[in-house]
Amino acid sequence: MNAAGIAIDVRNVSKRYGTETKGVLALDHVSLSVPKGSVFGLLGPNGAGKTTLIKVLTGISDLTSGNATVAGFDVRRESMKVRARIGWVAAEVILDDDFTARENLWLQAKLQSLKDWEPRAELLLQYFSLADRADDKVSSYSTGMRKKLEIALALLHQPEVIFMDEPTIGLDVSTRRMLWDIVTGVHREFGVTVLLTTHYIEEADALCGRIAIIDHGRVIAEGTPSELKARVKGDVIALETVEPIDVGAVGSIPGVEEVRPQGNEWMIRVASAETVLPLLLASVRTENVRRVSVEKPSLETVFLDLTGRRIGQEEPMRDIRQFYAQMRRARA
Ligand SMILES: Nc1ncnc2c1ncn2[C@@H]1O[C@H](COP(=O)(O)OP(=O)(O)O)[C@@H](O)[C@H]1O
Numbered sequence: 001m002n003a004a005g006i007a008i009d010v011r012n013v014s015k016r017y018g019t020e021t022k023g024v025l026a027l028d029h030v031s032l033s034v035p036k037g038s039v040f041g042l043l044g045p046n047g048a049g050k051t052t053l054i055k056v057l058t059g060i061s062d063l064t065s066g067n068a069t070v071a072g073f074d075v076r077r078e079s080m081k082v083r084a085r086i087g088w089v090a091a092e093v094i095l096d097d098d099f100t101a102r103e104n105l106w107l108q109a110k111l112q113s114l115k116d117w118e119p120r121a122e123l124l125l126q127y128f129s130l131a132d133r134a135d136d137k138v139s140s141y142s143t144g145m146r147k148k149l150e151i152a153l154a155l156l157h158q159p160e161v162i163f164m165d166e167p168t169i170g171l172d173v174s175t176r177r178m179l180w181d182i183v184t185g186v187h188r189e190f191g192v193t194v195l196l197t198t199h200y201i202e203e204a205d206a207l208c209g210r211i212a213i214i215d216h217g218r219v220i221a222e223g224t225p226s227e228l229k230a231r232v233k234g235d236v237i238a239l240e241t242v243e244p245i246d247v248g249a250v251g252s253i254p255g256v257e258e259v260r261p262q263g264n265e266w267m268i269r270v271a272s273a274e275t276v277l278p279l280l281l282a283s284v285r286t287e288n289v290r291r292v293s294v295e296k297p298s299l300e301t302v303f304l305d306l307t308g309r310r311i312g313q314e315e316p317m318r319d320i321r322q323f324y325a326q327m328r329r330a331r332a
């Protein structure tokens with residue numbers, strides 16, 4: 001693809017917080033190309049570096065090394081040009097509660113020194129079905145209406161690229177679905193490129209044309225959802241047992257490709273769960289089985305396959321810290 005077709009180009013970007021010796025390497029040689037007009041997802045667990053990448057691309061944080069362009073402009077050298085062409089929906093709410101929707105739009109226009117913004121504001125209020133309530137204070141809005149208004153604010157200056165950092169975090173299921181429709185609609189109606197971050201597998205799968213899976217600051221896989229899913233062949237049987245299983249015996253069942261322990265479970269990669277399951281259950285004493293589940297290829301199994309962890313899984317370190325904290329409290 002030539003440069004003209006690329007909305008966001010990230011080349012070997014690293015970002016370190018703190019010093020060389022004591023810092024955190026939040027981004028570790030990240031490279032990405034986001035095609036113009038696409039919805040691109042950064043999928044990864046908490047702490048993966050998703051927000052850091054957005055901060056670097058929006059010019060809020062400086063990168064440590066590498067290069068990045070957004071809408072054709074260098075994020076370091078041409079940050080004002082970048083800012084004029086991007087919108088940003090943060091995970092946390094940025095609306096002024098004492099203002100009405102219309103006043104929030106006015107404030108946004110002032111902050112960005114926009115001219116002739118009123119017709120666009122009216123169009124956005126209509127588009128997001130907020131026109132009837134446009135003169136009510138935002139404090140009276142539902143969570144869904146607030147989200148819509150935040151997106152309207154981000155679109156006011158007609159950006160080419162819009163960044164959405166965990167747009168549905170903390171939303172209930174129906175509001176989340178509504179937001180999915182909005183993201184898709186905004187992308188179609190306004191022709192903007194969307195870069196969104198999420199740690200929800202279904203969200204990335206439902207919304208994104210392309211996805212980069214990010215873990216510990218590194219892009220570990222990139223592609224369309226179906227390309228990514230095709231990387232993991234077969235199914236995964238997760239087996240929780242009372243006592244350890246005989247790995248050799250299970251491994252020799254026809255159709256079993258890999259057996260590996262994960263916490264108190266066994267991850268058994270098989271060509272087809274339907275054929276292997278009866279043989280597996282015959283091989284492991286049934287009274288030894290606590291729980292068994294079958295996972296069909298999904299972005300979760302892709303992540304599991306690449307990292308040995310689940311995206312939603314807490315980092316083991318955190319558990320250990322909590323454990324020590326409890327010990328200290330118990331002793332005090
Ligand atoms: N301002 C900061 N100072 C130091 N470390 C930070 C800062 N912001 C984020 N980090 C660390 O950088 C890593 C990536 O964080 P972040 O980009 O927020 O991840 P994500 O958005 O994927 O949850 C984490 O280890 C986090 O603790």
Ligand SMILES: [Mg+2]
Pocket residue numbers: 050051052165166
């Ligand atoms: Mg984040």
